[in-house]
Amino acid sequence: MLQTQVEETKEAAVPAAAEDSFIFCENLVKIYKVADLEVVALQGLDLLIQRGELMAIIGNSGSGKSTLLNILGGLDRPSAGRVSVGGRDLLKLSERQLVKYKREIVGFVWQQTARNMLPYLTAIENVELPMVLAGRFGQKERDWARELLEVVGLTPRMKHKLSELS
Numbered sequence: 541m542l543q544t545q546v547e548e549t550k551e552a553a554v555p556a557a558a559e560d561s562f563i564f565c566e567n568l569v570k571i572y573k574v575a576d577l578e579v580v581a582l583q584g585l586d587l588l589i590q591r592g593e594l595m596a597i598i599g600n601s602g603s604g605k606s607t608l609l610n611i612l613g614g615l616d617r618p619s620a621g622r623v624s625v626g627g628r629d630l631l632k633l634s635e636r637q638l639v640k641y642k643r644e645i646v647g648f649v650w651q652q653t654a655r656n657m658l659p660y661l662t663a664i665e666n667v668e669l670p671m672v673l674a675g676r677f678g679q680k681e682r683d684w685a686r687e688l689l690e691v692v693g694l695t696p697r698m699k700h701k702l703s704e705l706s
Contacts, residue, residue: 563589568621570607581607614642657702664698
């Protein structure tokens with residue numbers, strides 16, 4: 541019993557080369573198999589992003605942008621290579637650790653607004669919802685939700701519902 545609890549709380553160590561970076565990918569490969577066809581979505585990607593660094597991922601349709609984001613978000617696993625985010629080796633996380641990572645560390649804003657927000661809640665309520673569900677909500681979290689909306693320029697529309705946002 542104790543061994544299981546220790547394993548559940550122990551985070552997987554990151555590769556030594558990634559210690560100073562927030563996101564680290566080395567020789568990342570993702571191959572999707574569709575029927576008898578193999579599609580290479582990522583081929584040998586190397587990437588280092590420092591904490592606080594801002595970057596954009598751009599490229600043609602089919603170039604692997606969404607595949608990379610799905611791997612970094614823990615939604616998909618690479619076929620080969622190494623990847624760590626925030627000191628977590630994503631390939632060494634157990635399923636339970638991966639669920640915790642997706643619940644507490646990363647978040648997605650999908651292009652389809654209905655996947656992001658509940659239509660009967662305001663923008664601020666939608667931002668606050670994951671914190672409420674995690675059982676952590678107070679003034680600090682409310683301030684953080686407001687700050688997040690401010691960063692994306694939605695402060696004037698924080699009380700608007702999905703149908704009133706673009």
